[in-house]
Amino acid sequence: MTFVAAIVAWKAISLFFYPVFFPGPAVLLERMAEVYGNPGSYAIFGQTLARIFEGFVISMLLGTALGLVMGLKRSVEAFFDSWIMVLLTVPSICWAFLSVLWFGISETAPILTIVLIVFPYVSMNIWAGTKAIQRDLVEMGQVYKADRALMLRKVLIPQLMPYIFSSLRIALSLSWKIALVAEAFGVGSGVGQQLTYWFQETRVDMMLAWGVSFMIVMVLIDLLVFRTWARRTFAWRPEVAV
Amino acid sequence: MTAQHAYNAQRSATAPIIAGRDVRAGGAAGASAITIEGLTKKFPAPGAEQDFVVLHEISLSVDEGKFVSIVGPSGCGKSTLLNVIAGIERYDSGAVAVHPRSDRAAREPRIGYVFQSPRLLNWLTVENNIHFVLEAQNVPRSRWRDLVAKNLEMVGLAGQERNYPLNLSGGMQQRVAIARALAIEPDILLMDEPFSHLDAITARKLRFDLMEILQRAKPTILFVTHDLSEAVFLSDSIYMMSTKPARIFKRVAIDIPRPRRPEDSEIFDLEKTLTRDFFSVVEASG
Amino acid sequence: MAGRLEDIALRVASIAVLLLFWWAAAAAINDSQVLPGPWAVAQTIVQDFGTPGPEGESAFFDIGITLARIFIAFAASMVAGIGIGLAMGLNRACERALLAVIPLMLTMPTILMVFLAIMWFGYSQAGALVAVMAVVTPFVAVNMFEGTRAMDKSLAQMGTTFRASRSLLLRKIYLPQLMPYIFSAFRYAFGQTWKIVALAETFGLKFGIGYMFFFWFQQFNIAQTLAWVMMFVILMLALEHLVFARLESRAFAWRSASSAQGGR
Numbered sequence: 021m022t023f024v025a026a027i028v029a030w031k032a033i034s035l036f037f038y039p040v041f042f043p044g045p046a047v048l049l050e051r052m053a054e055v056y057g058n059p060g061s062y063a064i065f066g067q068t069l070a071r072i073f074e075g076f077v078i079s080m081l082l083g084t085a086l087g088l089v090m091g092l093k094r095s096v097e098a099f100f101d102s103w104i105m106v107l108l109t110v111p112s113i114c115w116a117f118l119s120v121l122w123f124g125i126s127e128t129a130p131i132l133t134i135v136l137i138v139f140p141y142v143s144m145n146i147w148a149g150t151k152a153i154q155r156d157l158v159e160m161g162q163v164y165k166a167d168r169a170l171m172l173r174k175v176l177i178p179q180l181m182p183y184i185f186s187s188l189r190i191a192l193s194l195s196w197k198i199a200l201v202a203e204a205f206g207v208g209s210g211v212g213q214q215l216t217y218w219f220q221e222t223r224v225d226m227m228l229a230w231g232v233s234f235m236i237v238m239v240l241i242d243l244l245v246f247r248t249w250a251r252r253t254f255a256w257r258p259e260v261a262v
Numbered sequence: 263m264t265a266q267h268a269y270n271a272q273r274s275a276t277a278p279i280i281a282g283r284d285v286r287a288g289g290a291a292g293a294s295a296i297t298i299e300g301l302t303k304k305f306p307a308p309g310a311e312q313d314f315v316v317l318h319e320i321s322l323s324v325d326e327g328k329f330v331s332i333v334g335p336s337g338c339g340k341s342t343l344l345n346v347i348a349g350i351e352r353y354d355s356g357a358v359a360v361h362p363r364s365d366r367a368a369r370e371p372r373i374g375y376v377f378q379s380p381r382l383l384n385w386l387t388v389e390n391n392i393h394f395v396l397e398a399q400n401v402p403r404s405r406w407r408d409l410v411a412k413n414l415e416m417v418g419l420a421g422q423e424r425n426y427p428l429n430l431s432g433g434m435q436q437r438v439a440i441a442r443a444l445a446i447e448p449d450i451l452l453m454d455e456p457f458s459h460l461d462a463i464t465a466r467k468l469r470f471d472l473m474e475i476l477q478r479a480k481p482t483i484l485f486v487t488h489d490l491s492e493a494v495f496l497s498d499s500i501y502m503m504s505t506k507p508a509r510i511f512k513r514v515a516i517d518i519p520r521p522r523r524p525e526d527s528e529i530f531d532l533e534k535t536l537t538r539d540f541f542s543v544v545e546a547s548g
Numbered sequence: 549m550a551g552r553l554e555d556i557a558l559r560v561a562s563i564a565v566l567l568l569f570w571w572a573a574a575a576a577i578n579d580s581q582v583l584p585g586p587w588a589v590a591q592t593i594v595q596d597f598g599t600p601g602p603e604g605e606s607a608f609f610d611i612g613i614t615l616a617r618i619f620i621a622f623a624a625s626m627v628a629g630i631g632i633g634l635a636m637g638l639n640r641a642c643e644r645a646l647l648a649v650i651p652l653m654l655t656m657p658t659i660l661m662v663f664l665a666i667m668w669f670g671y672s673q674a675g676a677l678v679a680v681m682a683v684v685t686p687f688v689a690v691n692m693f694e695g696t697r698a699m700d701k702s703l704a705q706m707g708t709t710f711r712a713s714r715s716l717l718l719r720k721i722y723l724p725q726l727m728p729y730i731f732s733a734f735r736y737a738f739g740q741t742w743k744i745v746a747l748a749e750t751f752g753l754k755f756g757i758g759y760m761f762f763f764w765f766q767q768f769n770i771a772q773t774l775a776w777v778m779m780f781v782i783l784m785l786a787l788e789h790l791v792f793a794r795l796e797s798r799a800f801a802w803r804s805a806s807s808a809q810g811g812r
Contacts, residue, residue: 023648042668098558102785103566108739109784111746111758112658114777117765122582141736148732160381163348163373164446166398174394178385182698186691190736197657201747204659212659219663231660239655256385256426257698 043225051229065237068199068210071127075134076195080188082135083142088180090143091150100143107140116202130202130210134195141194142187149183150176181253189246196238293364295450295482296324296347301356303342316342317353318509322501324450324484326364329476331485331493332510334503335544340486343508344452347484348373362449363482372399374443374451374481378459380435382427388414388438389423392445399446413441416475433464440472444479453485457492466524469496473521490540494533495524502536504544511543584771592775602763605755611783614745614756621677622741625684629737630730632685633692634722637699646689653686658740662747676748684740688733695729696722734795742784 027045034044043051055061086104090097115136119129153176161175177184203212211234218227301320304313316339324330334340345351347358362371382391389410396406414420417437427435436456443451457465469492476483487493493500494516502512514536518528567586574585596607632650635642661679669675699722707717723730749758757780764772 026649095554095558098555099562102559102562105785105788106566106781108735109742109781110777111743111780113743113747113750113758114761114780117773118777121770141739144735145732148728152728156377156379156381157383159350160375160377161394161398162350163345163375164395164398166394170394170398174383174386178383181385182694186694190687190690193654197659200657201659215657215659215663219667222667224664224667227660227663231657235652235655235657239651242651242655254697256428 040223040225043228047225048228048232051225052233055229055233061233064209064211064214065234068196068203068212068234069237071130071134071202071210072192072196072199074127075131075138075199076192078131078135079138079142079191079195083139083187083191084146084184086139087143087146088150088176090147091153097147104140104143107136108144110136112137112198112201113205116198116205119202120205120207125208130199130207133202134198137198138191138194142191145183145187145190146180149180152183153179185246185250185253189242192238192242196234200234293326293361294323294359295326295328295361295363296322296484297357297359297361298322298347299357301343301346301353301358303339303346303351303353316508317346320356320508320510322510322513324482326482327480328498329483329485329496330499330501331487331497332501332503333487333490333493333540334508335505336488337505339505339508340503341454344375344454344484344486347450348375348452360450366449371449372446374446374448376436376439376443376451376453376456378455380427380432380439382435382438382442384427387424387426388419388430391427391438392442395442395446401446409445409447410441413445414438416444416478417441418471431464433460433468436460436468437471440468440475444475444481448481450482450484453483455487456485458488465492472496477520490537491524491529491533494529494536495522500536502540502543512539581768581770584774588771589774589778592771593778596772596775596779601760603755607760607779610755610757610760611779614749614758615783617673617676617745617749617756618738618741621680621745622684622738624677625681625741626688626734626737628681629685629688629733630692633689634696634718634726636689636693637696638722643693650686650689653682654690656682658683658744658747662744662751665748666751671751671753673753676745676753679748680741680744683744684737687740688737691729691733691736692726695726698729699725738787742780746780 031044031046034042034047036042039047086100090100112133115133116129119133119136123129123132157175157179158171161171166175199210200212200215203210204216205212207213211230214230215227218224218230299321301317302315303317304315307314320343322330322332332340332343342351346353347360360371360373362369383394386394392410392413393406396409401409410423411420414422417440419434419437419441422430422434422438427438430438436459440456457468460468473496485493485496490500497516499513499515501510502514503510516532518526518532522529570586574583577583580588600606601610632646636646636650637643658679661682665675665679665682669678703721703725704717707721712721745756746758746761749756750762753759757776761773761776761780764776
């Protein structure tokens, strides 16, 4: 119901503007059809997806590892905390520019940008998760002499799952947005570059068409991968009903 | 020093007696499962004059197959004592020895532990919770299925293998914790006020069931509680503990034959006598 | 308090190591157009505070303006995000309604938001605020929502049996359990806000750190470019220590007994 209401409101507002400035639903759909209809678009999608995927995977691996170690060893936390802070505070646009400056127009630049921004966030999230681990369950494991590997597998990581999960979703979400920023300012190819091009041509309709088309691709990935996985992983948890 | 887990194949001498009557009214001297002498543990207290003494010169022993309780008020270090025996906490002086069962091959003793709260891994099924400790204790996989079935049946939860802990009541969760502890076929079973978080009816039922389990499995049990009547009902002997500092001040043997009923007048009378002694010391030390 | 000292020592060491890496890399590359060393950048920073900028303003002004923009946008986004996330977690109807919209908001890329905000609101403060809220609020809401799903059901029930009012339940039972989620959302939201404001400033908002960054980048003055990046970083780190660290220890005092690191 809310969805339909939103569409109607949208159409109403768009009547006050030129379609290239504020496209209504019908116009946007038309432009999107153009994008999807053109086979060249998929090559462009592919370029961006490849960069996203690489950046995302590297970030998750590095971030989870670091977050875990930081949470379990105080000395590591104290040491890397500031590095992560530094990484988290540099705006993506800065990294985008600097990466291009140092690595030129290449695949490395956007991937590096993604990793530099996403992996600290994952570390922080996982680290926060380790702080929430229940000591009494760890103690139980110690009493029964569970070794490190078994503790990790059955006691520590399951408690981290909600955090790993929210990290995964947000990391992917961040990765592709950063990919677009990196592409917009440095790489000269991919969906991000399309966005900048149409921005400069002041064509909101085409810019939105490309943006939304790609968004849909990412949403499909999110739905297919995460929704089903969440249901299975968290089957043991009763809802907080109201 | 960490807890020394000694093991020997021969029977050791009868445990030293601190106070009270001799337990064995005949029969051969029993092997000792747990022997503690002069155990002391302190927490460093920066700023205070002296360190905070958690355990002061604790000496006790538990013979194989016996059920021994430690009764004391909350916070007097009983849990710490169990943790030291289980090997997860250090101590400052004294000797702690835990021996595996004399009728088994000599090796590291297996210690089962039932906590106040079930401490189950809520994301694992009941059977996987038991598998967890079996894996931790390196029990061969081929035996897992039988051990799970047998022990769940023993605690009255046959058929609950695939259920999740959060779908079980508190009493049932604690039963799973007991089944988990027994599944590793422990040399000794440590129990830290396992029924104190349960309602009286469930607790009473579980105590009965524990009695029955004892008849069948005959584990060595060191049981900690603040409830004197519970201790009298369940134990072969009781150590009374007071706080500030935590020390053992009395040992009493309970000769009443099993199976026991809580309504037995013998139990009631004994409890009355002990209650006076117990509370007079405990309340005095505050 | 050996632990505390060790902490500080490690933090100092880590910054030292970072500076060392930078210095080594700069020396190796040996081209100040590509990577000036830390000393050169430090000198540039000092210079900046003495000389007026391209519009005749002082460095303090640029920094101040950026900070103001960030705080307003951050506060607005956090409040909105926490409110929405809670509403979603506690009310099924809210969850259903917003679950239709939030994924949409979440998936809109930052750059698209900023472009749209600029195209629709022009190069203005309002545009920057809208862009930030559109990006940050949904993230915070989702984090909160995940948090409500992970809450301990029995505690809420306990509160209800004591006839706790909605507001009491909220303050004493829900919020403390949600603190880890609020907290990681906090840090993330702040970082994102900063970056979007920087992005918007880079695009042509007048004044501010982002504006200076881009100005010098276009002049190919890498030392100045890095100088302004460093100013971002130092400012943020200062905020982190003065504000967030203090907040965290207050919020999590009840948890010290049961953390995984333990005291022993």
